[in-house]
Amino acid sequence: MSESGPESAKRKQILDGARRVFLSAGFAAASMGEIAREAKVSKGTLYVYFDSKEALFGALIVEAKRETSERLLSLDTELREARDSDIAPFLTMLATGLMEKFRMPNHVSMVRMVMGAADRFPGLARQFYDAGAGYGHARLAAWITEQVAAGRLVAEDADIAAWQFISMCCHPVSARVALGTLPPPDDERIRRTAEAAVSTFLAAYGPR
Amino acid sequence: MSESGPESAKRKQILDGARRVFLSAGFAAASMGEIAREAKVSKGTLYVYFDSKEALFGALIVEAKRETSERLLSLDTELREARDSDIAPFLTMLATGLMEKFRMPNHVSMVRMVMGAADRFPGLARQFYDAGAGYGHARLAAWITEQVAAGRLVAEDADIAAWQFISMCCHPVSARVALGTLPPPDDERIRRTAEAAVSTFLAAYGPR
Amino acid sequence: MSESGPESAKRKQILDGARRVFLSAGFAAASMGEIAREAKVSKGTLYVYFDSKEALFGALIVEAKRETSERLLSLDTELREARDSDIAPFLTMLATGLMEKFRMPNHVSMVRMVMGAADRFPGLARQFYDAGAGYGHARLAAWITEQVAAGRLVAEDADIAAWQFISMCCHPVSARVALGTLPPPDDERIRRTAEAAVSTFLAAYGPR
Amino acid sequence: MSESGPESAKRKQILDGARRVFLSAGFAAASMGEIAREAKVSKGTLYVYFDSKEALFGALIVEAKRETSERLLSLDTELREARDSDIAPFLTMLATGLMEKFRMPNHVSMVRMVMGAADRFPGLARQFYDAGAGYGHARLAAWITEQVAAGRLVAEDADIAAWQFISMCCHPVSARVALGTLPPPDDERIRRTAEAAVSTFLAAYGPR
DNA sequence: GATGAATGAGCCTTCATTCAT
DNA sequence: AATGAATGAAGGCTCATTCAT
Numbered sequence: 045m046s047e048s049g050p051e052s053a054k055r056k057q058i059l060d061g062a063r064r065v066f067l068s069a070g071f072a073a074a075s076m077g078e079i080a081r082e083a084k085v086s087k088g089t090l091y092v093y094f095d096s097k098e099a100l101f102g103a104l105i106v107e108a109k110r111e112t113s114e115r116l117l118s119l120d121t122e123l124r125e126a127r128d129s130d131i132a133p134f135l136t137m138l139a140t141g142l143m144e145k146f147r148m149p150n151h152v153s154m155v156r157m158v159m160g161a162a163d164r165f166p167g168l169a170r171q172f173y174d175a176g177a178g179y180g181h182a183r184l185a186a187w188i189t190e191q192v193a194a195g196r197l198v199a200e201d202a203d204i205a206a207w208q209f210i211s212m213c214c215h216p217v218s219a220r221v222a223l224g225t226l227p228p229p230d231d232e233r234i235r236r237t238a239e240a241a242v243s244t245f246l247a248a249y250g251p252r
Numbered sequence: 253m254s255e256s257g258p259e260s261a262k263r264k265q266i267l268d269g270a271r272r273v274f275l276s277a278g279f280a281a282a283s284m285g286e287i288a289r290e291a292k293v294s295k296g297t298l299y300v301y302f303d304s305k306e307a308l309f310g311a312l313i314v315e316a317k318r319e320t321s322e323r324l325l326s327l328d329t330e331l332r333e334a335r336d337s338d339i340a341p342f343l344t345m346l347a348t349g350l351m352e353k354f355r356m357p358n359h360v361s362m363v364r365m366v367m368g369a370a371d372r373f374p375g376l377a378r379q380f381y382d383a384g385a386g387y388g389h390a391r392l393a394a395w396i397t398e399q400v401a402a403g404r405l406v407a408e409d410a411d412i413a414a415w416q417f418i419s420m421c422c423h424p425v426s427a428r429v430a431l432g433t434l435p436p437p438d439d440e441r442i443r444r445t446a447e448a449a450v451s452t453f454l455a456a457y458g459p460r
Numbered sequence: 461m462s463e464s465g466p467e468s469a470k471r472k473q474i475l476d477g478a479r480r481v482f483l484s485a486g487f488a489a490a491s492m493g494e495i496a497r498e499a500k501v502s503k504g505t506l507y508v509y510f511d512s513k514e515a516l517f518g519a520l521i522v523e524a525k526r527e528t529s530e531r532l533l534s535l536d537t538e539l540r541e542a543r544d545s546d547i548a549p550f551l552t553m554l555a556t557g558l559m560e561k562f563r564m565p566n567h568v569s570m571v572r573m574v575m576g577a578a579d580r581f582p583g584l585a586r587q588f589y590d591a592g593a594g595y596g597h598a599r600l601a602a603w604i605t606e607q608v609a610a611g612r613l614v615a616e617d618a619d620i621a622a623w624q625f626i627s628m629c630c631h632p633v634s635a636r637v638a639l640g641t642l643p644p645p646d647d648e649r650i651r652r653t654a655e656a657a658v659s660t661f662l663a664a665y666g667p668r
Numbered sequence: 669m670s671e672s673g674p675e676s677a678k679r680k681q682i683l684d685g686a687r688r689v690f691l692s693a694g695f696a697a698a699s700m701g702e703i704a705r706e707a708k709v710s711k712g713t714l715y716v717y718f719d720s721k722e723a724l725f726g727a728l729i730v731e732a733k734r735e736t737s738e739r740l741l742s743l744d745t746e747l748r749e750a751r752d753s754d755i756a757p758f759l760t761m762l763a764t765g766l767m768e769k770f771r772m773p774n775h776v777s778m779v780r781m782v783m784g785a786a787d788r789f790p791g792l793a794r795q796f797y798d799a800g801a802g803y804g805h806a807r808l809a810a811w812i813t814e815q816v817a818a819g820r821l822v823a824e825d826a827d828i829a830a831w832q833f834i835s836m837c838c839h840p841v842s843a844r845v846a847l848g849t850l851p852p853p854d855d856e857r858i859r860r861t862a863e864a865a866v867s868t869f870l871a872a873y874g875p876r
Numbered sequence: 877g878a879t880g881a882a883t884g885a886g887c888c889t890t891c892a893t894t895c896a897t
Numbered sequence: 898a899a900t901g902a903a904t905g906a907a908g909g910c911t912c913a914t915t916c917a918t
Contacts, residue, residue, distance in 0.1 A: 054877090070368050072280030076913055086879045088915080097913065153371065159431055160278050160368015163361065166433040173432030204424075204448045211423030216415040219422075223367055224381030225374040240412045244456035262902085284888060294904045296890080305888065470881085486784050488696030492909060502883045507910065569787065575847055576694055576784015579777065582849040589848030620864045623840040630843075631835030632828075639783055640797030641790040656828045660872035678898090700892055710900045712894085721892065879918080887911075894904080 055093050058083045059107055062100050067153040071101050071161045101161070105168040108154060109175035116179055123187045131196060131250075132242055138184075139213045139238035146217040147228035155222050177214075181206050188249075199249045208248075212241040263301050266291045267315060270308050275361035279309050279369045309369070313376040316362060317383035324387055331395045339404060339458075340450055346392075347421045347446035354425040355436035363430050389414050396457075407457045416456075420449040471509050474499045475523060478516050483569035487517050487577045517577070521584040524570060525591035532595055539603045547612055547666075548658055554600075555629045555654035562633040563644035571638050597622050604665075615665045624664075628657040679717050682707045683731055686724050691777040695725050695785045725785070729792040732778060733799035740803055747811045755820060755874075756866055762808075763837045763862035770841040771852035779846050801838075805830050812873075823873045832872075836865040 061083025065074045076097055080087040094100040126134040145151055162169035185206035191197040199205040216237060220226040229237065269291025273282045284305055288295040302308040334342040353359055362380075370377035393414035399405040407413040424445060428434040437445065477499025481490045492513055496503045510516040542550040561567055570588075578585035601622035607613040615621040632653060636642040645653065685707025689698045700721055704711045718724040750758040769775055786793035809830035815821040823829040840861060844850040853861065 068371060070278070070280060070371065072278060073372070075911080077911090080880095087913090088879050088881095089877080091914070092877065155431070156367045156370055159364045162364050162431065162433055163276055163278065164281065169431060169433045173427070173434075177427050178432060201444070201448065204445060207424040207445075208420045208448065208452055211419040211427075212416045214427075215419030215423035216412075219381070219385050219419075223363070223370065223377060224386060225370055225377045226381075236409070237412060237415075240409065240416065244416055244452060248452035248455035283886080285886085295888090296904055296906095297902080299889065300902065484787055486694070486696060486787065488694060489788065491907080493907085503909090504883055504885095504911080505881080508881065513909065571847070572783045572786050575780045578780050578847065578849055579692060579694065580697070585847060585849045589843070589850075593843050594848060617860070617864065620840075620861060623861075624836045624864065624868055627835040627839030627843075628832045631839035632831040635797070635801050635835075635838075639779070639786065639793060640802060641786055641793045642797075652825070653828060653831075656825065656832065660832055660868060664868035664871040699890080701890090711892090712900050712902095713898080715893070716898065879916105881916090881918105883913100883915080885912095888909095890908080891906095892904105895900105895902090897900080897902105 052093070054085065054089070058085060058090060058093055058100070059104060061085075062104050063108075066101060066104060067150065067157055070157055071097075071164070076100075098165075102165070102168055105158065105165075105172050109171050112172075112176045113179065116176075116183070119180065119183055123183060126187070131191065132246060135209070135242045135245065136238055139209070139241045140234060142210065142213040143217055143229065143234045143238060146214050147221060147234070149228075152218075152222045152228075155218060177210070181210055184210065196251060197249045198251065205245075205249055209241060209245050212244065213238065260301070262293065262297070266293060266298060266301055266308070267312060269293075270312055274309060274312060275358065275365055278365055279305075279372065284308075306373075310373070310376055313366065313373075313380050317379050320380075320384045321387065324384075324391070327388065327391055331391060334395070339399065340454060343417070343450045343453065344446055347417070347449045348442060350418065350421040351425055351437065351442045351446060354422050355429060355442070357436075360426075360430045360436075363426060385418070389418055392418065404459060405457045406459065413453075413457055417449060417453050420452065421446065468509070470501065470505070474501060474506060474509055474516070475520060477501075478520055482517060482520055483566065483573055486573055487513075487580065492516075514581075518581070518584055521574065521581075521588055525587050528588075528592045529595070532592075532599070535596065535599055539599060542603070547607065548662060551625070551658045551661065552654055555625070555657045556650060558626065558629040559633055559645065559650045559654060562630050563637060563650070565644075568634075568638045568644075571634065593626075597626055600626065612667060613665045614667065621661075621665055625657060625661050628660065629654065676717070678709065678713070682709060682714060682717055682724070683728060685709075686728050687732075690725060690728060691774065691781055694781055695721075695788070700724075722789075726789070726792055729782065729789075729796050733795050736796075736800045737803065740800075740807070743804065743807055747807060750811070755815065756870060759833070759866045759869065760862055763833070763865045764858060766834065766837040767841055767853065767858045767862060770838050771845060771858070776842075776846045776852075779842060801834070805834055808834065820875060821873045822875065829869075829873055833865060833869050836868065837862065 058079070061081075062074075062079045064082050065079045069078075074097075076087060076090055079100070080090055083090075090100065094103060122134075122138075158169050158172050181203075185202045188197060188199055188202040188205055192199050192202065217229060221228050266287070269289075270282075270287045273287045273290050277286075282305075284298055285295060287308070288298055291298075298308065302311060330342070330346075366377050366380050389411075393410045396405060396407055396410040396413055400407050400410065425437060429436050474495070477497075478490075478495045481495045481498050485494075490513075492503060492506055495516070496506055499506075506516065510519060538550075538554075574585050574588045601618045604613060604615055604618040604621055608615050608618065633645060637644050682703070685705075686698075686703045689703045689706050693702075698721075700711060700714055703724070704714055707714075714724065718727060746758075746762075782793050782796045805827075809826045812821060812823055812826040812829050816823050816826065841853060845852050
């Protein structure tokens with residue numbers, strides 16, 4: 045009794061190999077042979093589980109999307125719990141978490157890969173965005189709206205405010221690391237950048 | 253009298269074809285044959301002007317870098333003239349210009365292409381970043397420092413402040429358009445986002 | 461149960477095709493496409509068994525070298541048995557064998573090919589020489605030394621004497637056939653040339 | 669008043685460049701571009717003087733043939749003068765000259781090149797042979813015939829005798845150097861080999 | 877299900893040759 | 898006569914995909 049569905053162990057083994065190869069080479073430069081070698085299966089087996097190179101790539105993005113979605117569920121929890129806690133410490137934690145995520149080598153590679161493939165696979169890029177940045181932004185905007193309703197923040201456009209906060213955290217990292225191939229920020233720099241983001245955000249939208 | 257130097261017309265013709273192909277396919281997926289077809293020269297001619305596919309790609313980045321540098325010279329002028337003008341209108345103009353640049357299809361494709369190739373050509377990605385985002389950030393930080401000295405702004409860390417302003421303008425666009433393959437923002441959305449960026453920036457660093 | 465080692469049937473099939481093409485065109489003028497066609501395999505299969513055109517060429521030389529080595533083992537046996545037989549008939553047989561070998565079309569082509577590639581592949585040419593002419597000369601020189609010790613020949617320099625005998629047999633054939641593209645000698649001419657070589661050799665080194 | 673005939677200085681300049689390139693690479697691996705560079709003319713000029721790569725190669729062989737012919741005219745003179753001199757010293761001189769010629773790098777390369785191209789250009793190889801080895805052999809055979817007639821040598825088959833003498837000199841050198849890529853013989857080895865050739869030749873065909 | 881040998885289209889690059897100047 | 902830019906046909910090699918075992 046075996047299965048080649050999404051739960052198969054071999055399927056995961058292949059996806060792991062594919063992730064390593066696709067992340068470091070991008071879609072076009074990755075070769076099925078190297079993926080097979082990396083996943084320690086034969087080339088033929090690849091095609092037992094995935095119809096084509098594109099399908100394998102797509103499955104990888106979908107998987108990454110799912111992992112991101114699951115991780116972001118904890119954001120929901122945190123946001124819900126944060127309703128009654130102090131705003132500043134919570135935002136600082138949020139900012140720090142975002143930046144730490146954005147400096148991780150795997151995240152950098154993933155962004156590079158998806159961006160590099162966005163012209164060829166707009167649908168996948170869109171899914172990746174929706175599950176990650178898009179979802180995160182929507183949740184934060186909703187939380188801001190709640191805080192405004194509760195009188196703890198003052199913001200006319202929660203959508204834009206959410207983007208501003210996220211942008212101040214993520215962009216300096218991804219512009220320098222993912223695009224500029226500069227070394228990732230150390231903890232101290234992250235701390236200072238996060239605090240500055242919170243400070244600026246609250247200067248604009250904080251109570252009073 | 254002909255020349256195969258950087259001024260040659262045929263060289264430009266090739267670079268134009270290469271830009272179209274590289275921008276829409278990325279480095280690895282672009283083929284020299286398609287570039288030749290697009291540039292309306294023979295495949296052999298490609299190699300008269302460029303030693304290899306990599307060299308052609310590199311020349312393209314260098315050219316884009318140079319164009320960006322030249323365009324940013326006007327930023328210098330504007331920043332200098334802006335010393336005595338009102339801060340808010342100037343920042344609004346800056347924000348609008350940034351966002352309009354970031355929604356241009358060619359810019360989107362260029363960022364996607366350079367990001368997708370950053371793993372293989374870190375040096376080129378770095379050059380591209382240095383000439384564009386890096387240079388722009390440095391100029392803005394210097395300007396902020398001057399404003400602080402003149403008492404028109406209050407900012408402890410001009411470096412971070414500059415990144416915040418740039419990020420609030422660029423990130424919402426590039427995250428949604430370049431990564432998320434969403435339609436670019438229209439003029440109205442740009443206006444509102446730009447104004448919000450200026451407003452938030454001045455709330456944090458403005459006089460008083 | 462398959463194997464791509466030196467025993468694989470397909471490998472032999474490829475080497476056979478490669479031999480035909482390399483022998484008739486030389487290394488540089490041979491094309492992998494033609495070899496594939498001649499071997500009745502696809503171009504890709506060539507690269508499953510051999511890493512490159514050079515590797516395929518090298519394997520061909522090594523194989524030819526091995527065949528030559530094996531064939532020359534019988535020379536050892538003959539030389540050993542010839543110790544007690546009459547010298548003249550044995551030398552005549554040796555001379556005839558040498559000349560017959562040197563007029564064979566495949567041998568002519570092989571020498572042409574190796575010579576033509578000696579500038580680019582000196583190591584391979586050296587291996588080919590060592591296994592063939594070099595080994596044969598060494599064996600004959602050793603045999604002559606033994607005959608001198610036994611008082612059946614008188615030669616101060618067995619090395620030079622061996623070269624003289626071999627040269628009188630081989631050079632007239634290879635100069636005219638391999639270099640001059642003249643028709644190979646018929647049996648009668650071989651007989652006369654062989655007898656003359658033995659006669660001259662014995663006039664110089666024979667007993668008394 | 670200019671001429672593109674065989675006397676043109678530019679033609680010679682091209683042939684010189686072509687010789688260097690063809691000799692070191694062989695026909696197929698040589699490129700017209702490199703020849704043009706080596707000859708310090710444009711690629712187009714090559715085709716003003718020679719119809720094709722093959723024609724240039726052919727002209728090179730013809731020129732080498734002519735030079736060889738001219739050089740061999742002195743052999744005629746020497747042979748004529750040698751009629752009355754002692755045979756042994758003359759033959760020793762002849763043998764030494766042959767071997768010195770055969771160890772010259774240019775001669776080694778020329779033989780390799782012509783042999784490597786003999787399959788494709790049998791006519792040229794034939795011309796090269798006729799003007800060199802073939803002509804030399806014929807002259808020596810004629811001289812031997814004269815010596816026999818004069819009672820200074822005893823040989824039934826002057827043709828074979830001439831080949832034997834030439835072979836004992838040339839083959840040990842070309843087998844080891846041109847084929848085996850071994851270092852060329854030094855002067856001492858040439859002296860010993862030449863003397864041994866003369867000694868063996870005279871043992872077989874000398875007076876008495 | 878898993879394998880890996882085999883395929884052939886396609887890629888980057890080179891090169892003999894042509895032609896307008 | 899001389900140039901060198903331009904061409905397009907190969908050439909060596911890779912790789913996604915298939916299929917018999």
